Amino acid sequence: MDKKTCYHCGNEVTTFNRIEFDSREFCCNGCKTVYEIFSENDLGCYYDMEATPGATPEEANGKYDFLEKSDIINKLLEFNEGTTSIVSLYIPHIHCSSCIWILENLHRLNEGVIRVLVNFPEKKATITYNDSKVTLKELVLLLTQIGYEPYISLKNYEEKPQSIDRSLIYKIGIAFFSFGNVMMLSFPEYFNIDDIWMREYKDFFRWLILLISLPVFFYSASPYHLAAWKGIKTKNYTIDIPMSLGIIVMFIRSTIDIIFDLGPGFFDSMTMLVFFMLLGKLFQQRTYNFLSFERDYKSYFPIAITKIGEDGVEEPIQVYEVVKRDRLLIRNQELVPVDSILISNSAFIDYSFVTGEAVPVEKKSGDKVFAGGKQVGDVIEVEAVNTVSQSYLTQLWSNDVFQKKVDMKYKTITDTISHYFTPVLLTVSVLAFLGWAFVDLNAAFNVFTAILIVACPCALALTAPFTLGNAIRIYGRNKFYLKNVTVVEQMAKVNTVVFDKTGTITTNANSTISYEGDELTKEQQNDIRNIIRASNHPLSRKLYNFLSTKVVVKPQFFEEIAGQGLVGVINDVKYLIGSPKLLGIDTEKMINETSVHIQINGIYKGKFIFANHYREGLKELFDNLTYSGYKLVILSGDNDGEKEALQELLPESTTLVFNQKPEEKLSYVNYLQEQGGNVMMVGDGLNDAGALAQSNVGVSVSENVNVFTPASDAILDARMFEYLKSFLKYSKKSVKTIKLSYILALSYNVIGISVSIMNKMSPLVAAILMPISTISIISFVTIMSNYYAKKIIKKD
Template identity: 80%
Template sequence: MEKKGCYHCGNEITTFNRIVFDEKEFCCNGCKTVYEIFSENDLSCYYDMQQAPGATPEEANGKYDFLDKSEIINKLLEFDEGPTSIVSLYIPHIHCSSCIWILENLNRLNQGVYRVLVNFPEKKATITFNKEKTSLKEIVLLLNKIGYEPYISLKNYDDKPQQVDRSLIYKIGIAFFAFGNVMMLSFPEYFNIDDIWMRQYKDFFRWLILIISLPVFFYSASPYYIAAWKGIRSKNYTIDIPMALGIIVMFIRSAVDIIFDLGPGFFDSMTMLVFFMLLGKLFQQRTYNFLSFERDYKSYFPIAITKLVEGNKEEPIQIYDVVKGDRLLIRNQELLPVDSILISESTFIDYSFVTGEAVPVEKKSGDKLFAGGKQVGDIIEVEVINSVSQSYLTQLWSNDVFQKRVDMKYKTITDTISHFFTPVLLTISILGFIGWSFVSINAAFNVFTAILIVACPCALALTAPFTLGNAIRILGRSSFYLKNVTVVEQMAKVDTIVFDKTGTITTNAKSIIQYEGEELTSEEQSDIRNIIRGSNHPLSRKLYGFLQARIVAKPNTFEEIPGQGLVGTMNNRSYFIGSQELVGIPHDKIINETAVHIKIDGEYKGKFVFANHYRLGVKELFEQLDKKHYKFAILSGDNDGELEALKALLPPSTALVFNQKPEQKLEYVKELQETGANVMMVGDGLNDAGALAQSNVGVSISENVNVFTPASDAILDARKFAYLEKFMDYSKKSVKIIKLSYILALTYNVIGISVCLLNKMSPLVAAIIMPVSTISIISFVTILTNYFAKRILK
């Protein structure tokens, strides 16, 4: 009977199940149908990325009829506004680049799908779709039809804790039980006990040992066989291949010894090997879970929101303190942190962070507003209906739409080492087996097995994630919150730092404000205060606290012009509040100073002049950066009124650039990058969003209230601004730790393999040393990252 592999899924084809279509062979009609779908929609290059990447599709047969019920759909959807809905589905079959490619091109199979973002490590696909053109059920059925059946359990969407996968614990338990009993039954063999009783029961004990070892070989060790097979199919030569081969060789050799009465075999070594390898896997998993914290608002973000308390008094509170029933003020360009009900008359909500659609949606009083929407226009009041959705906001901040395509060199190094390590290891082990087979076949098997076990690139693969994972946790404790671990490495490469001036190197908390011009009436002051109430610009926040009027009212119109100021109407009077250009001061009469100018009903009234206070430690920070040979620049939307003060404060090498609009800041960063500079941009809000996105590393400074900017890679608590140079130094030390741990891991492998080639190490000792080496590398990088943290960040 001729045997071949299915063109779609790779499963075995025999004479009885062969289906030929388009000169290709398939194992069933389901695989043939999937191939037809992909071919008809010009998606056949799915098969070019990897041989037989698909899975055999299963028949639905009414399995997803529950998706016709709106109450169930509402539990599954993460976002539902107008025609746009978003759902995240767990798809177990995601395993290679072909899977990512076909899922992210799902819109070519269903026109109602806008886009799909695949989270490969979590095997999750976030699907944005138009519910007027398709439905959740149709999408799920399509996924099922092409072999990517999602796992949907409504338990995942309840408030109850999710079920924990305990299969690894069960495998360890069985392996522990087996190796303990096998060793106990092997004691007579260990001590060469030779009496009548032992000779009578020797065969019984050996066969009992074989039977006890079977669950370990077929069940406990199964993850290694599965991973090795997937690696062979995808031509990705992972460490699981030599591990699986070592276990199989030991089992076959031991079974042959017992069946043909050649000896007791190595079942004690095999069961203990599997136990220690699984124990090492459990340790890695638990430690990684500990270090890889969820970067959510409740635990880490210092961003606050404004809450209305008794008497309509405004009180800034931390986001994690927001509870159902609270009334919040949301200013222009602020992000809604929670699902809420609109109390104000009307507003426009920009859901582009969530849906990718930039057109704001008009909302009326009583409408539901979803977390993640950005308020556009005048200040609004909302009532909270859900507590802060940490995982949803974390997902929003980590959304691939806002991720920068950064160079992840450490991953490339790890992948390269792992890719070449396995073929080299197999070659050495085979040569060792051949060489020792001329001396003793038993010694040859011992050498072959020991090499496969002791040489473990797990340490090579884990050193970068563990080092950077611990570093990001330590930096978070120091109030510097990074989006992901790649930011640590990017920071280590930075050679140029660009700072915004207002609100970044100056503090929003302290300023001396003086008014110059025609005296403002109490009504005009009240109108000005109510208009700037909706703005988050640092000068607006300072002026809002300075004005004494306390009558709260809603402007008739409100518009914030980035880089210029505010335009609004109140009590049938028009107000222009902002820069000299906004109020129409002629260019030849512009004065160099930091001020907010007032124009009412076309008549210039006067200006509020600000004497800026620079953040504590700014001078020392720039001196430290200068000593470390960083290049840096100050960008400001203001004029050069503080040029002399800045020159006295900053090193002579500092580039000072004034009158910069938001798009000019972005262009400045881009020009630096074109000269080969690796740029960090440090800003504080809306005016810096473009430059933050353009830079290699964007850092957003946060005080009491801030605009949420997904373009940033990190959020720095303003109180820790003077620590920036220390954070940069720590990132460089973290990268050095990675390189040092690579050297340590490779040294261990060279020594271990050399000892095995000399037949000085048994498979049992190798099995014990292998997880110990991994634990030692993890401990090494953890201790060093903590040591440098205490030394640098003190």
């Protein structure tokens, strides 16, 4: 049977959800509606550019009521003058050229829209609109309706867009300008022709070179001088010290050479060096604009919530304005923003994100509901008992771990090398100076400066940025996004991997239901749905959401047999829904598969399979990691109900820890570190946030990388979960590549220093040696890291 996909969103079309319209197949009414809107407005092009570009629109009833309040609108707007307003919205679904096209043609769907500008890498749409014709709420609803729901959270409310730091680009631009011109002007000197022409213009060339080099020394190279000064003050011998020293010596000696007419100076080498170094800096500054590695609870919490006033009037208020005793209305799929007490009769709260519990918890009237839980089911009413900042979950962020600057925690491999390099270099140059001082004091100065110039560890300092920058890019292509280059080095040191359970090694099971057996008619599907309506068993809830029919009929007879299933009668047809035991059939018990069997009027029909609970490749990943000598731990906030299944599935050496609160996870990771572990924490929820921050490498796994990821060092697309082993191995190889190229770089330095010790160093030699070393090192690390990537990370 070939699989059919929805024309709009590309989801699988099954017999349960098929909707035919305009001789095309859709998976749900939502998708069909979007298609209708587009085709009515002559926007059918949307489907021509990319196949199945859309997303199923979510229902938004009442969700955006807060956008009617003018103080909230004003916070969100970037610009507002007269009737023209500009708003920037983050739309996670932007993923293809069709998306850009449809959004930039939004004015054809609503005449109030003046102009839309999409920033694809940041997944942002800047919408200019006429607020006398369309309100922000209508605009957001329109976007939601066509499947481009913007993501508006508390963070948008608080933060104003920061100004971007573009100074590195300016520095590179200036360095390149100077480098090019200085090279051109130095050219006559390279040929060393001593004739009248040369004598006449020599001074002009040299003084012009000096002039052009000034901005490079004082502006472009300034970050190195600053970093070196910082390093000296903190007695931290970073690579910046010899580099800054080299640049300063080069500048001073060249200036003296030119002023006293001693020689042409090394300005060509200096500008080139600074240019290459800055380029390396740019290269390792790989940023994923559409991802955020610094999220805290603010990114998840809604801006506003519906408050029920004294006379029963519903009114949206800003969540920070929620005070004790406020009555709040929480709709389906909305987050509970504050700790509160349930007033409605009963509710299901999904805490998977906060505590890691897999199954929604039932709460009865009067129970406490913690902030961060997601409400599933009908609208409920709660009464706040805390304010937002005092809630149980948000208090986790007051832990010290979140205050630390992560970058300062680790010493990079380059710093380790330079710790030895700098003193050795200084010793060699001083010794050479002393040695030559007996022969000729003038030559001694020449040798001393030449050593410092040539030894300027340009190649050494470029190795790590280029290797790791390349590694980050390769990871990014494989949907593993790292925060910065130091994470690669940290990954290479990892010896303990800690996994969260819910959402990390298990999937979010809602979407993975399939049916096997004789086809069910529409009536039968309908009846099954109506029978399971009354059941609160988690499987029933999932199945209920899966079946899409809408008619509600009350069954004539209904009984729930605990641990087995449901018996129901509708229109004199008897349905048995549940385990094989209930149906009286014998099937082999399958590990790692949950199924609900259906029997109608005594005839066995088939089963709904709740597909693989654990992520694909989990067993292989754990086996491989154990084989490679990693210590594995599963750290779960859930109860130990799955302990046996996990023990059976995973290698024996895996440590299983259950019932861990967020702070306990943090301290467990800390404990492992005290035992000498370099811990990689793999988690997904807010409950892992503490552990992720505490660990050496925090990786958050996400099914949709654009939305829910707590603060971490890296974000892993859930589909690439089984590749974690390869990623770890590749990080080791990257560090190996760096070490290999250090040998290469150091040998260049040895050659350069030997030439200078013999006082044979001329600007021409420097101008040849430096680019050769730089370019050969860069190509070496690029080739090596790509070769390893090809060998280790195999794409499917």
